[in-house]
Amino acid sequence: MRVPAGFAAGVCLLVALVQPVQAQEDALQISFSLPEIKTGQYQRPYTAVWIETSRGKAVKTLAVWHGDKKWLKDLRRWWRKTGRYQEGDIDGATGATRGPGDYQLVWDGTDSKGNAVAPGEYQLVLEASREHGSRSLMKQKFTLPDSSTHYRVKAGKELGAVDVIQP
Template identity: 50%
Template sequence: MKLTWALLVVCATAVCWHSAATAAQSNIKLELPAIETSQYHRPYVAVWVENAQQQPVKLIALWVEKPDWLKDLRRFWRKIGRSNTALVDAVSGATQKPGSYTLQWDAKDDSGAALSAGRYTLFVEAAREQGGRSLVKHEFNLPAQGAVIDIAAEGELGAVKATIR
């Protein structure tokens, strides 16, 4: 009987911890617009966070096809791409077609440690072969407690909306 109660308490604690961890997820919704052109190539997209000293702390997403074109994501390339190939390999995924996408971020850095309180900047950069390049950014503070970031559509990027927790 004691073992059953202990197991029940452990399970209930795990469920509460999982719910709290899930609730702490930040959502970043970004749109890739449909661009009418004779030769459309899916854009390369990078989403990351930098600290107040403009040092990258978290690479959230990277959508690429061939590494040769990463240099077209200019800020991303200077800050992360050329110096941290292991991280690029670990995070990169396939390019995406036009549409709406939601990314999750747990307010942790690339090593899995929680970010300390302070000022940070969310960056979203997109570049398209035979197309344009767009870079949008928005500052926010941690702890954020549900801060909402709205960035208007620009060039290769549609609207970006983030809820930072």
């Protein structure tokens, strides 16, 4: 869903905090949440956030939060598109699983090797998979470069609503 940037600024604190800086540094600002789920068997979800071309080729992993790699394949799309190839350096994006809360990520417009990508159509993909729980997969297409753009993706079972901003 595309909403007017002005409206976006009103609802999203992130916009107010972020300085309108040069193009690539913060080509894409992503804020999302992992919802609190009331269950006796809560395990933190495996979560991945990454960029793909509009045709579904992985460009760069922004975050992958996981435990034992035996279950990394349960991030089915991320594993298939990029995880299994161990492309580029994703140490900076890798971390332990995280609990319910709000999270912010930024994409600087580069690929897994750190090179700036060509202008064009891309998509942001978020995937979360939880033991004893469900899997959520979200996608948002966007154009690079673009400005004053705000997309909002509806919440799913394992991922809260996502705000995507191109300042």
